[in-house]
Amino acid sequence: MEVKFANGDILVSGVECFDLGLTLDCGQAFRWEKQNDGSFSGVAGGHFLNISKNEDGDLIFKNTDKDIFDSFFVNYFDLNKDYKKICDTLRQDDLLKSTIDEYYGIRILNQEPWEALCSFVISQQNNIKRIKLIISRLCREYGDEVSDGWYSFPSAERLSKLSEDDFAALGCGYRSKYLVKLARDVADGTVNLQKIKSLPLEEARKELLNIYGVGIKVANCALLFGFQFYSAFPVDVWMKRVMEYYPDGLPECFDGIEGIAQQYLFHWARNNL
Numbered sequence: 001m002e003v004k005f006a007n008g009d010i011l012v013s014g015v016e017c018f019d020l021g022l023t024l025d026c027g028q029a030f031r032w033e034k035q036n037d038g039s040f041s042g043v044a045g046g047h048f049l050n051i052s053k054n055e056d057g058d059l060i061f062k063n064t065d066k067d068i069f070d071s072f073f074v075n076y077f078d079l080n081k082d083y084k085k086i087c088d089t090l091r092q093d094d095l096l097k098s099t100i101d102e103y104y105g106i107r108i109l110n111q112e113p114w115e116a117l118c119s120f121v122i123s124q125q126n127n128i129k130r131i132k133l134i135i136s137r138l139c140r141e142y143g144d145e146v147s148d149g150w151y152s153f154p155s156a157e158r159l160s161k162l163s164e165d166d167f168a169a170l171g172c173g174y175r176s177k178y179l180v181k182l183a184r185d186v187a188d189g190t191v192n193l194q195k196i197k198s199l200p201l202e203e204a205r206k207e208l209l210n211i212y213g214v215g216i217k218v219a220n221c222a223l224l225f226g227f228q229f230y231s232a233f234p235v236d237v238w239m240k241r242v243m244e245y246y247p248d249g250l251p252e253c254f255d256g257i258e259g260i261a262q263q264y265l266f267h268w269a270r271n272n273l
Helices: 020-024 066-076 083-090 094-102 113-122 128-142 164-169 173-187 193-198 201-209 216-226 237-245 258-272
Strands: 002-006 009-013 032-034 040-044 047-053 059-062 145-147
Touching: 020 032, 020 040, 020 047, 040 066, 047 066, 047 145, 083 094, 083 258, 094 258, 113 128, 113 173, 113 193, 113 216, 164 173, 193 201, 201 216, 237 258
Parallel strands: none
Antiparallel strands: 002 009, 009 059, 032 040, 040 047, 047 059
């Protein structure tokens, strides 16, 4: 990876296997919006960013600076991870070989645990368009404006002061009661997200499943997208259909990177099954 600065922008070259659309609009994060020029704008970690690719394949980071890029966005976009090597490993599986060839460039975003967990509680029995709408309302109403019309994800402390009616007014429906308790438990330390992140996978999953309103799918999504457990393998209705192709279980080439394999299989399933 090579980083350059030009006209106030940050240009990053040498990052392979990174398709912005497939990564930012695949259902793992809900704060990114495609712009008319093909770029994506969004807020992550309290930082607004516009990101695009030029004709040479360089990533262009706008509306940020070197300190924030180095301290946050390098990790958020996992720029130092060799996804080409990961994809070459996953290609040992016949189904994934054709899937990766067709949808090359999906990455796992390293989101913050609180935002990821909250977002996937909201995602239950919901579609991506509606999830984005609810989270946008939540951030606009209770987050801080970090750029013109763009808001941070509100803290657990801020949301812990809300009632079920407040969440219901945003369109959260039956999930409102889950969000009230989750925010209050995180705010007062009953649920320690950093501790969960430090645990082995099975223990971390058990801790998340003890949270009111968190089932196995939400737990695995949070583990993969917010706690950086790349072995987590979320299974929803699409993935249940995919698993019919693996009657003997997941192949050995998935070991340790099951979550990345899942993202490719999930995208393939939504487009082909």
